[in-house]
Amino acid sequence: MLSSKRLENILAKKLKVNSGQVLPTLKRGDVARYFPSSDERIIEYDIDAMVFEERSPFQKIQILHSKTLGNMLVLDELQNIAESDLIYTETLMCRGTENYEDKEICILGGGDGALLYELLKENPKYVVMLEIDELVMQACNKYLNTICGGVLEKRNGKNYDIIVGDCVQYMKKYISEHRKFDYVFGDLTDIPISGTPVGEIWDFIRTILESSFKILKSDGKFLTHGNGTACTESLELFEDQLRTLRPKVKFTTSKAFVPSFMEEWQFYQVSLA
Ligand SMILES: C[S@@+](CC[C@H](N)C(=O)[O-])C[C@H]1O[C@@H](n2cnc3c(N)ncnc32)[C@H](O)[C@@H]1O
CATH class of the missing domain: 2.30.140.10 (Spermidine synthase, tetramerisation domain)
Incomplete structure (x- = not known):
């Protein structure tokens, strides 16, 4: 045998x-x-x-x-966030480096509620979160309560609103109203949901970037997650999109090993050059 x-x-x-x-x-x-x-x-x-x-x-x-x-x-x-991932949110928001006190902030996406929950601990003046999917928020409120606290329980609070809708459409509205923010966070899915038919995914991502800079104050910042540091091609493509933006922008990056991704992730901090 x-x-x-x-x-x-x-x-x-x-x-x-x-x-x-x-x-x-x-x-x-x-x-x-x-x-x-x-x-x-x-x-x-x-x-x-x-x-x-x-x-x-x-x-x-x-x-x-x-x-x-x-x-x-x-x-x-695709894995988005887990209860183990406070480091993800803290690196995205550059906790300890950026000062959110009395600042006006717009979150694009962010349906798990973790970013909103952590930002509210830093005494901002006002935060608006634009999330397309009501059901993501209901599920996270119930089963990811350790990362979002009670922020998804209601659609608004003392200094925040959660709006259910396509962030691109709401940014268009803010642009027409000349509404400006100190920070815009890109906390969308890696391939964001497009409400309107567009060509390449990178075109859509560039639309999000362009709109974000139109609703940012001149000294404002766009903060977002990029990709795994092993995925150099995708990071380069994202940086190419940043380089085509007008007016010109400059950017810095930060990295963190994210437990639930089981890999190191890169984050971007973008501002006008
Ligand atoms: C769960 S969050 C956080 C992303 C996550 N931390 C990750 O690993 O990529 C991403 C959210 O973006 C939302 N989203 C995607 N496209 C959107 C759009 N056009 N407008 C508003 N929210 C959108 C999704 O519904 C999802 O809830």
Whole structure:
């Protein structure tokens, strides 16, 4: 009889596996456990339960429970944020470097509520969050309460409003009203939902960038997440979009290892040159 060790050795030789490398077993089942990294490696998560799953008019929304990361928000099969990811929000908002006291802030997207929750702790004058998907907010309010506190419970508070709608349309309205903010946050899905048919995804991202600068004060800042630092091509494409903006902008970057992404992520701070 063939021992399992001998069988493994034969397979390893046939598959040209390096010595010492263990052959992984793909686990099938009802609950998704494999998600791609930014550079398209397959990452296995320790998912043990599906907490929520529904399809909104915009996307497939799942909240999955990971034994080590807590509840995770997955939109259209892509990991967005988990209970473990305070570092993500703190790096996006440059906590400790930017001063939000008495500032006016606009969040594009941000439906998990984490950014709004953390910004409100810094005594801003006013925050408006423009999120297209009501169902994302309902799910996060219920199952990601540790990262959003109670901010998604109601559509407004003492110094904030949450508006359900396409951020591009609301930015158009603000532009026509000459309304200006100190900070605009791009906290949209990696591929934002376009309400109007547009060509390339990069065209749409440039539209978001152009509109953001039209609603920013001259000394205002646009802060956003970019991509995994391993995904250099995509980061370069984003930086190309920044370079085509008029008036000209300058940018700095910051990085953090995000637990639920299991990789290092790059963030951008963009202002007028
Ligand atoms: C969950 S948040 C945060 C993103 C996340 N931290 C990540 O990893 O990319 C992204 C939100 O952007 C919203 N969104 C996408 N396109 C939008 C648009 N055109 N207007 C407003 N919200 C939009 C999505 O509904 C989603 O809730």
